[in-house]
Amino acid sequence: MRLGASVFLEIERRMRMGKYIIKRLIMAIGVLIGVSLLVFVLLDLAPGDPARLILGETATSEAVSKLRLELGLDQPMLVRWFKYVTGIITRGDFGSSYKSGTPVVVEIMTRFVTTINFALVVFAFAVLVGIPMGILSAIKRGSWIDTVCTSIAMIFMAIPGFWLGLMLIYVFAFLLGVLPVSGWYGPKYWIMPCVTMGAFQAASLMKTTRASVLDVTRQDYISTARAKGLKENRVVYHHMLINALIPIVTSLGAMLGQLLGGAMVIEQVFAVPGLGKFLIESLQNRDYPVVQAGVLLISSVYSIVILITDILYAYIDPRLRSMYVGKKNRG
Numbered sequence: 001m002r003l004g005a006s007v008f009l010e011i012e013r014r015m016r017m018g019k020y021i022i023k024r025l026i027m028a029i030g031v032l033i034g035v036s037l038l039v040f041v042l043l044d045l046a047p048g049d050p051a052r053l054i055l056g057e058t059a060t061s062e063a064v065s066k067l068r069l070e071l072g073l074d075q076p077m078l079v080r081w082f083k084y085v086t087g088i089i090t091r092g093d094f095g096s097s098y099k100s101g102t103p104v105v106v107e108i109m110t111r112f113v114t115t116i117n118f119a120l121v122v123f124a125f126a127v128l129v130g131i132p133m134g135i136l137s138a139i140k141r142g143s144w145i146d147t148v149c150t151s152i153a154m155i156f157m158a159i160p161g162f163w164l165g166l167m168l169i170y171v172f173a174f175l176l177g178v179l180p181v182s183g184w185y186g187p188k189y190w191i192m193p194c195v196t197m198g199a200f201q202a203a204s205l206m207k208t209t210r211a212s213v214l215d216v217t218r219q220d221y222i223s224t225a226r227a228k229g230l231k232e233n234r235v236v237y238h239h240m241l242i243n244a245l246i247p248i249v250t251s252l253g254a255m256l257g258q259l260l261g262g263a264m265v266i267e268q269v270f271a272v273p274g275l276g277k278f279l280i281e282s283l284q285n286r287d288y289p290v291v292q293a294g295v296l297l298i299s300s301v302y303s304i305v306i307l308i309t310d311i312l313y314a315y316i317d318p319r320l321r322s323m324y325v326g327k328k329n330r331g
Contacts (some may be wrong), residue, residue, distance in 0.1 A: 017311075028303040033085065035299045036292065040081040043288050049073075050098050050286040071098065074181065084292065094296075095289035101284075104293040107317035108275065110172065112297065114184055115274035118197075118267075119259035121190055125198035126205050126255065131248065133202070134209025141214065150210070153203040156160065165196040165269040193270040197263050201255050208251045212244035219243070253309030261298035261307065 006134030051067040052059065068074050072083070087093040094104040130251060137149040156164075172179040183189045217240060218224065225235050263330035271277070275294060 005094060007308055032299055034083060036296055037081055039076055039292050039295050042292065044077040047110060048286050050288060053181040053286050054098055054187055089225050097290050098287045099285055104289045107290060108293055108297060111273060111275045111278040114272065115260065115276065118272060118274055119256065122198045122201060122259055123196045123256055125194055126201035130202035130205030131209050134206040135213055137210045138213035138217065147208065153206045154201040159194055162265050163200060164271050165266060168192045168196060184272045191214040194271055197266045205251055210245055212247040213240055216240050216244045249312055253305050257302035257305035260301045308326060
């Protein structure tokens with residue numbers, strides 16, 4: 001009987017988790033619809049005529065009017081938005097680029113692959129540098145190590161990314177000549193853009209990790225673990241870090257979502273052919289279908305990352321774990 005009740009309770013808890021995920025997905029769909037409408041409104045208010053930009057300043061008014069008719073730009077904004085959303089839902093059609101005529105999905109996904117690679121390298125750099133520095137700074141609180149780590153983090157959080165990128169280009173590309181100026185053709189090309197982007201992310205993660213670990217070290221169970229004679233490494237990794245993970249996971253989720261959305265400024269500085277650089281160029285060219293689909297992709301990726309982060313909470317936080325996941329049956 002006890003075993004049957006435990007199984008039933010486990011099923012009920014997992015159903016709660018499923019309902020929570022479905023609810024968040026429905027909310028994400030609503031957010032994406034709102035984002036698409038907002039993008040349409042902002043692009044409609046932006047100065048410049050895409051048809052005139054495509055044909056050039058020497059084109060006749062008749063030619064411009066004909067192209068506007070072909071592109072559907074003569075229709076009211078809400079009508080165009082409704083057709084756009086309907087096309088996505090019914091046919092998965094995000095339209096074609098005004099500039100190249102290529103389907104938007106092809107244009108964007110080609111650049112998104114580069115952005116994914118860029119994001120993962122920067123993410124790994126930030127994790128491998130920021131979290132250890134944060135833990136070390138918290139353990140050595142008040143020492144010269146803490147002062148050095150905190151000072152480095154504050155400096156890199158204060159320095160604008162584009163300025164750091166330009167300084168790296170000047171030193172390592174022009175003065176020393178050991179690294180290429182721009183591009184994304186191999187590991188040697190990745191170093192400067194990834195360090196430029198990762199410096200801020202690692203510094204921010206270091207500050208979050210330090211604050212979270214310091215908060216945990218004040219808890220009674222840490223003192224109890226040390227009083228039992230446990231080794232310091234075990235206290236740090238099996239007691240401190242595990243219980244300090246929630247703020248860290250929050251920062252990691254937000255960071256990954258931001259990176260996957262494209263680091264527009266850094267991609268521009270180093271000419272990385274990623275999504276961020278492509279969206280800036282498309283906005284300058286008034287290539288509205290590309291901008292609309294790109295913003296939707298960024299919003300979708302961010303929503304998915306945040307949802308995964310929230311699900312991880314249920315496995316990290318014992319309070320949420322008992323509510324959604326349940327404890328293993330020992331009976």
